Amino acid sequence: MTKSATIVGGGVIGGGWAARFLLNGWDVRIFDPDPEAERKIGEVLANARRSLPGLTDVALPEEGRLTFHSDLAEAVAGAGWIQESVPEQLALKQKVFAQIQAACDPGAVIGSSTSGFKPSELQQGAAWGGQIVVTHPFNPVYLLPVVELVSSPENPAELVARAADTLTSIGMYPLHLKKEIDAHVADRLLEAVWREALWLVSDGIATTEEIDNAIRYGFGIRWAQMGLFETYRVAGGEAGMRHFMAQFGPALKWPWTKLMDVPEFTEELVDLIADQSDAQSGAYSIRDLERIRDDNLVSMMRALKAKNWGAGELLNAQDARLRADSVLAARAGDLEDVSQPIVTVRRAVPLDWTDYNGHMNEARYLQAFCDATDRFMELVGADADYIASGGSYFTAETHVRHLSEAHAGDRIEVRTRLLMGEGKKMHLFHQMWRGDELLATGEHMLIHVSLETRRPSVPAPQVAASLDRIAAAHAALSLPEGAGRFVGQPR
Ligand SMILES: NC(=O)C1=CN([C@@H]2O[C@H](COP(=O)(O)OP(=O)(O)OC[C@H]3O[C@@H](n4cnc5c(N)ncnc54)[C@H](O)[C@@H]3O)[C@@H](O)[C@H]2O)C=CC1
Numbered sequence: 044m045t046k047s048a049t050i051v052g053g054g055v056i057g058g059g060w061a062a063r064f065l066l067n068g069w070d071v072r073i074f075d076p077d078p079e080a081e082r083k084i085g086e087v088l089a090n091a092r093r094s095l096p097g098l099t100d101v102a103l104p105e106e107g108r109l110t111f112h113s114d115l116a117e118a119v120a121g122a123g124w125i126q127e128s129v130p131e132q133l134a135l136k137q138k139v140f141a142q143i144q145a146a147c148d149p150g151a152v153i154g155s156s157t158s159g160f161k162p163s164e165l166q167q168g169a170a171w172g173g174q175i176v177v178t179h180p181f182n183p184v185y186l187l188p189v190v191e192l193v194s195s196p197e198n199p200a201e202l203v204a205r206a207a208d209t210l211t212s213i214g215m216y217p218l219h220l221k222k223e224i225d226a227h228v229a230d231r232l233l234e235a236v237w238r239e240a241l242w243l244v245s246d247g248i249a250t251t252e253e254i255d256n257a258i259r260y261g262f263g264i265r266w267a268q269m270g271l272f273e274t275y276r277v278a279g280g281e282a283g284m285r286h287f288m289a290q291f292g293p294a295l296k297w298p299w300t301k302l303m304d305v306p307e308f309t310e311e312l313v314d315l316i317a318d319q320s321d322a323q324s325g326a327y328s329i330r331d332l333e334r335i336r337d338d339n340l341v342s343m344m345r346a347l348k349a350k351n352w353g354a355g356e357l358l359n360a361q362d363a364r365l366r367a368d369s370v371l372a373a374r375a376g377d378l379e380d381v382s383q384p385i386v387t388v389r390r391a392v393p394l395d396w397t398d399y400n401g402h403m404n405e406a407r408y409l410q411a412f413c414d415a416t417d418r419f420m421e422l423v424g425a426d427a428d429y430i431a432s433g434g435s436y437f438t439a440e441t442h443v444r445h446l447s448e449a450h451a452g453d454r455i456e457v458r459t460r461l462l463m464g465e466g467k468k469m470h471l472f473h474q475m476w477r478g479d480e481l482l483a484t485g486e487h488m489l490i491h492v493s494l495e496t497r498r499p500s501v502p503a504p505q506v507a508a509s510l511d512r513i514a515a516a517h518a519a520l521s522l523p524e525g526a527g528r529f530v531g532q533p534r
């Protein structure tokens with residue numbers, strides 16, 4: 044099956060799906076009768092291009108091709124994945140499935156973004172219901188990994204497994220619900236909080252802003268990293284979950300919730316909430332708020348990546364998959380052709396590498412060069428096992444030149460020259476490129492050390508041999524411009 048996805052309905056969620064597939068290397072076709080669809084998807088894509096690549100520490104695949112179609116049959120023909128994202132009306136969705144199935148490949152997966160309908164409801168009246176599954180994402184689809192994959196007994200296990208694999212391959216976390224239920228899992232939880240919040244505003248207990256503060260200054264941050272049950276387990280103290288339930292169980296019978304009683308959406312209540320929301324957030328446009336949300340989400344998820352926890356663990360697993368597919372997969376000794384500078388970093392600039400000047404902070408240039416040095420060490424055999432055995436390199440001197448600005452989402456590549464590798468010394472020259480534009484250079488002198496004595500020592504023979512081979516090959520190249528420069532040297 045080709046890596047080609049069709050998005051039927053390119054609004055808030057369809058646009059997010061388009062970005063998710065496209066930035067993961069899929070060709071994407073859009074069908075949406077809205078004459079504004081192309082412009083709106085362009086806005087979503089601009090946000091996604093800025094933020095999504097920053098979640099990975101390895102470059103995403105080359106972006107796919109985006110096309111807009113006015114004919115649904117043409118849009119779905121031959122696509123491997125079709126994502127329905129039309130408004131939340133069952134009859135409309137069923138009509139759209141009939142149109143899709145009249146023209147699509149019978150082997151294609153048809154995913155529905157429905158927030159609440161069960162797959163068996165969507166499948167009613169379909170030519171072949173087994174092809175339709177619920178794939179319910181969260182906004183913004185291009186950043187949030189979770190997608191509820193809900194199947195019915197009519198779906199073949201093979202198709203559901205294929206759907207899960209595809210979602211995983213584009214960096215998502217398919218949460219497969221084996222039993223269908225209205226509104227799946229996550230929306231039932233969100234709906235409970237939403238209802239309660241509406242009551243609190245309606246009864247004049249709290250404003251929209253106060254409720255948002257209660258969430259974002261407290262349990263919202265807690266939920267983002269541990270969810271509900273793990274959080275409450277910790278709240279039970281050393282006795283854990285059992286103690287938590289013993290202490291707070293009785294409250295479940297107290298009048299702490301108005302859950303099943305829904306406040307009526309009277310004009311007064313709608314005005315009250317909309318006015319409070321305007322007062323709270325009206326100073327920002329929706330696009331401003333989207334960018335603020337995306338910046339925060341990326342920073343939070345990168346923090347979780349550093350801890351290899353929750354969504355961060357998931358993102359690290361996706362990096363490992365991307366790395367396995369890339370030039371960075373080579374292990375020590377795999378380097379056959381060393382006649383040219385060696386690619387040691389290939390990645391995008393994450394949002395949290397940028398600073399108040401709106402470009403990559405100087406410290407991050409050094410970080411990229413440091414990663415390049417680590418990778419070069421790995422390739423010459425000074426890898427994790429070697430370091431554990433007691434040998435390593437320490438950096439003794441560094442000279443970084445900042446030649447051009449880099450921005451969030453830019454794809455950068457570092458190519459490394461070995462200027463000298465003799466005895467205890469390893470002299471590296473890194474060039475950082477964006478396409479064919481040179482952004483920076485980093486020149487570094489490293490000294491081999493014994494981690495036991497913390498003193499200089501000669502590298503093991505296999506590392507020395509590897510350095511000899513690369514140094515001999517690189518000596519045939521002309522000296523790179525800027526090598527040996529010092530601060531204050533006239534240009
Ligand atoms: N907005 C949200 O937060 C979330 C929405 N969803 C679900 O995603 C689906 C879409 O919701 P949104 O993107 O929010 O709605 P939206 O209103 O932003 O977008 C719907 C799009 O469908 C298009 N459309 C209408 N009829 C169509 C047809 N016959 N064929 C093709 N396109 C058609 C519209 O022109 C519009 O661009 C719904 O099922 C919703 O429950 C899922 C997760 C979150």
Ligand SMILES: C[N+](C)(C)CC(=O)CC(=O)[O-]
Binds near residue numbers: 158180181182230233
């Ligand atoms: C409001 N909503 C039911 C459409 C929300 C969702 O389905 C998921 C989300 O992104 O919050």
